Amino acid sequence: MAQRKVPVEEILDTLQQLYPDAHCELNYRTPFELLIATILSAQCTDKRVNEITAPMFEKLNEPEHYLHLTQEEMEEHIKGLGLYKNKSKNILETCRILFEKYNSEVPQTHKELEALPGVGRKTANVVLSNAYGIPAIAVDTHVFRVANRLGLAKSENVDEVERQLMKRIPREKWSDAHHWLIWHGRRICSARNPQCAVCPLQSMCRYAQAEAKKAASKKKA
DNA sequence: AACTCGGGGCA
DNA sequence: TGCCCAGAGTT
Numbered sequence: 001m002a003q004r005k006v007p008v009e010e011i012l013d014t015l016q017q018l019y020p021d022a023h024c025e026l027n028y029r030t031p032f033e034l035l036i037a038t039i040l041s042a043q044c045t046d047k048r049v050n051e052i053t054a055p056m057f058e059k060l061n062e063p064e065h066y067l068h069l070t071q072e073e074m075e076e077h078i079k080g081l082g083l084y085k086n087k088s089k090n091i092l093e094t095c096r097i098l099f100e101k102y103n104s105e106v107p108q109t110h111k112e113l114e115a116l117p118g119v120g121r122k123t124a125n126v127v128l129s130n131a132y133g134i135p136a137i138a139v140d141t142h143v144f145r146v147a148n149r150l151g152l153a154k155s156e157n158v159d160e161v162e163r164q165l166m167k168r169i170p171r172e173k174w175s176d177a178h179h180w181l182i183w184h185g186r187r188i189c190s191a192r193n194p195q196c197a198v199c200p201l202q203s204m205c206r207y208a209q210a211e212a213k214k215a216a217s218k219k220k221a
Numbered sequence: 222a223a224c225t226c227g228g229g230g231c232a
Numbered sequence: 233t234g235c236c237c238a239g240a241g242t243t
Contacts, residue, residue, distance in 0.1 A: 026238075042239040048229070049238090082227040086240075120240045140238040158239095182238060191236060192232085 006151040007204050008168050014200050015180035022179035024130045026050065031106040031131035032098070033057055038126045039091055039118045044081050052081055063104045066095035090118025108132050121159065125178075135174040137165045142185025143178060149189060149207035152181075 026041060027050045028034035036057075041049045056077050060066055066074070074088035081087065094116045098104055106127060107113055113124035125138035137143070139158045143165075147153040153164040169177050188195045196208040 024238085038238080039240095041237090043227075043237055044229075045237055080228065082229075082237085083225095083239085084227075086226060090240085118240070122239060126238075138238075141236080142238065178238095186238085 006168075008152065011150055011152065011201060011204060012169065012173060012177060012180070014204075015184060016176070018200060019180050019183045022176065022183045024126070024179065027053065028131075029057070030061065031127060032063065032104075033061060034131045035094070035106050035113075035116075035119070035123070035127050036091060038123045039094070040078060040081055040087055042087070043083055048081060052078055063095040063098040066092055067099060087118065090116075093117045094119065106131065108134065121162070125162075129175045129178065133175075135171050137162055137169070137174045137178045139165070140182065141191070142189075143181045145191060146181045146185045146189045149194075149205060150201065151206045 024034075025046045026034065026037040028037050033053070037049055037053050040053065060069075060077070069077075069092060071088055071092065074092055075084050078084055078087055078091075097116060098106065102112075108128065110121075110124050110128070113119050113127060114121065119127075122138045122140055125136040128134040129136040129138065139147075139162045144153075144158055144161055147161055147165055148155070152168055153161040155161050155164065165177070166174065184201075185191075188199050194207075194211075196202050196205070196211055199205070199208065202208040
């Protein structure tokens with residue numbers, strides 16, 4: 001079935017108008033704090049991460065501050081974020097590597113970042129983009145869902161979604177587009193109950209049109 | 222590709 | 233009660 005071409009420009013412009021101030025909602029003061037906050041953000045809300053890291057970063061804001069911590073002490077700091085055993089282990093190990101191998105600096109390449117335990121493609125992209133201003137599109141659950149709904153990407157694989165977005169979106173807009181898609185996913189294009197009725201992208205969204213069609217046929221029946 | 226880690230939030 | 237949350241590592 002022939003689909004109309006996805007109006008990428010129009011979608012991006014609309015998102016920019018909707019979220020002119022879109023930004024990273026994790027609180028951090030340094031690349032290191034952003035790295036830790038992002039590792040912690042796996043499968044839990046950024047709001048919750050901020051509540052935990054606010055007091056934690058008062059004392060623990062450099063890799064060397066974590067070196068003497070036991071696994072149990074680390075778990076105590078991040079309790080309530082879920083996945084706490086993995087996160088604790090990964091953070092302690094990552095801090096040790098940063099201290100020993102990188103002079104306590106956070107590296108600036110995908111390869112080096114993704115070699116750190118607990119750091120995958122998404123976290124590396126967040127750090128590169130937000131802390132170092134290197135254009136990147138971090139595909140989290142929101143970006144994944146919204147991009148697929150809008151037709152900006154069409155894949156069940158996150159790496160493939162990232163490739164498709166990088167191909168369709170001009171490089172200088174990657175970092176902003178990443179935030180627009182996340183903000184849209186949180187505010188309107190939510191997973192379970194998307195507010196298509198108030199969405200300015202409705203007319204150019206395949207998902208919204210498919211939903212409208214479903215609703216119409218349901219009403220009829 | 223599927224599974225596991227995991228407590229908190231929300232309908 | 234079920235599903236989701238700014239994922240990563242293992243099998």
